[in-house]
Amino acid sequence: MRRIGIAAGAAALLLQACATVSEKPAPAESPVPKAAQLSAQEARQAPAAKRYKMKLAIARFSNETNYGRSLLNDADLDRIGKQASDMLASRLIMSGNFVVLERPDLQKLEREQQLSGGKLVGADTVITGSVTEFGRSVGGKSGFLSSTKVQLAHAKVDVRLVDVKTGHAYFSAIGAGEASTESGEIAGFGSHSEYDATLNDRAIAAAISDVIDRLAATLADRPWRTDILEVQGAQLFITGGKHQGLREGDTLAVMEAGSTVKSKQSGFEVTLPPKQVATLRVVSLFGDSETNEGAACQVVSGRVEPAALAKLFVTEPKS
Structure with a gap:
């Protein structure tokens, strides 16, 4: 008799649970449009941009490594250093926060300073730098029926900010980056990797990207x-x-x-x-x-x- 009572109670609870149907809440449209909400959120998260833009002069970077240099190469044909300065200039221009005045090389900057009595006309800060490390390596593994080949390029740049009026270098930073590509084959099938020249560009670009945020933040703190x-x-x-x-x-x-x-x-x-x-x-x-x-x-x-x-x-x- 006791078992019958327990079973009846369980059945009643089961019927009560089945009879309770949870209603889904009806979606309510916000009175503020979604586009306006996203715009307000971005405005709160984004840092306040400076009204007045600082004028920068970028000197030609030097290549302090042995890569790409020979006795027959002129300093004006330094491709590695030119790439680094061009990439840095492009990043600063695209940011829209600075007026970038490019200069061909540091020697011409110094001559201009002498002609203007120690003051570079039109610029507040001179950006100089050098590629201090650059190299490539090839590695991989080979087995009975398979092999892999990995090409790696790495670069390191040293960037300095110099106050034109005082000649004082008030900021220095080092950026490093690398790029790689891998190919492999099994039983004669797969990809054969030749010399990849684009790795040089990608490694230098990665090194510039590693230092650009610190550079821009320091420049933004300087008073206009x-x-x-x-x-x-x-x-x-x-x-x-x-x-x-x-x-x-x-x-x-x-x-x-x-x-x-x-x-x-x-x-x-x-x-x-x-x-x-x-x-x-x-x-x-x-x-x-x-x-x-x-x-x-x-x-x-x-x-x-x-x-x-x-x-x-x-x-x-x-x-």
Whole structure:
């Protein structure tokens, strides 16, 4: 009798479970369009881009390895070094965050600095570098009926950032990369791998990719600044225009560089902090390229002395 009661209770529970049907919740459409949601999410995740673009000059990279060099090769025919500088320039240009002014080689940069009194016209930072390691190797395995062949290329680049005005190298980084290709055959069937020249390009590109993020982050942290071309009463003209991100109505600050004094403790020269002497408003822009553009500005507060132009520069106002 007890068994019959237990069985009846179990059957009742089973019928109750079968009778309970869970209803699926009806999908509700969000009042905000999906495209707007994705756009807002990307805006929160993306870092804020700098308004004003720094001008960079890229010197020709040197090849410090023995690969691809001989007594018959001229320095201007250094293909490995040229590849590295061209790839770096392309990455910086594609980022859209910098104005890149290419220079053919470091010797011409130094000559230009001498002609301009130690200041490279048009650039804030010079990027120099060298390919310090480059090589190729071939390996693989062979058996009774099968064999494999692996070609490997590796590269290492050393990149430096040099402040044009001071000549100080304020950043240095090393990037390394490699590329490989593999082929194999079994019982005479399969692929035969010849010399793959594209491995050189891919290894150098990987080395540049390894260092480009650190390079761009360091450059982004540098404050934007430009020089004053001429002062005409309450109006003055500065270098930089639409290619650097300037717009009509922008507010800029005129700063006077601090004096340079020698530290008695370390013996090194120390430059004191600059001070703001005037505030400008961009009135109009002129020029049609990165090399000849400028902006006409109106002095809205303070005073700009033409006799002190050598110590003055223009930058973004502190927020």
